[in-house]
Amino acid sequence: RFVLATNGVDDPSLDGARMLREYKAQQPTERGFRFLKDPLFFTSSVFLKSPARIAALALVMGLCLLVYTLAQRSLRQALDAAKQTVPNQAGKPTAKPTMRWMFQCFQSIHLVTLSGMRHIVNLTEEHLWILRFLGAPCRNYYFLH
Known part of the structure; x- marks a missing residue:
């Protein structure tokens, strides 16, 4: 048990259950x-003088958060529908991975061009498994049509 307090005392619809x-x-x-404050996302301080630029940066950061949240939701729904899991940071199966972890998993993958031929390097079976649940656009990005 814990205490919840509100300054909405005049609102009769705000009973204890709704407040909780x-x-x-x-x-x-x-x-x-x-997530927006995380150093991995926002690596250094940014100094903006114009209110318009501050608003623009806030908009871009909000859009990034929206894309991040939608991608995470989509991945979790796909895993749930297939009754499958992916490994978490400790290697244990989870049906609710974070996109931050998924992004970190894919950091080691690179596109290398040798003699005019493009190659994806460091793409493991684990990556291929995760890509099954991220949808066709992600698979296409890694040339997995």
Whole structure:
């Protein structure tokens, strides 16, 4: 048990159960903003003077968060529909991976051009397994039509 307080005392529809639901519903949003502050996403300080540029940067960061969240949701839904898992950071199966972890998994993959031929290097069976659940556009990106 814990205490929940509100300044919405005049709202009769805000009973204890609804207040708790609203409070718990904030967690995914808060997690998203934590992603935006992560040093892996935002590696150094940025100094902007113009309010228009600050607004533009906020818009771009918000769009990045939207794409990140939609990709994570899509991956988790695909895993759930197939009743499958992917390995987490500790190598244990999970049906709810984060996109941050998926992005880190794919960091070692590179496109190399040798004698005019393009090659994908470091693409493992684990990557191929994950790509099954990320959809055709991702597979096409890695030339896996």
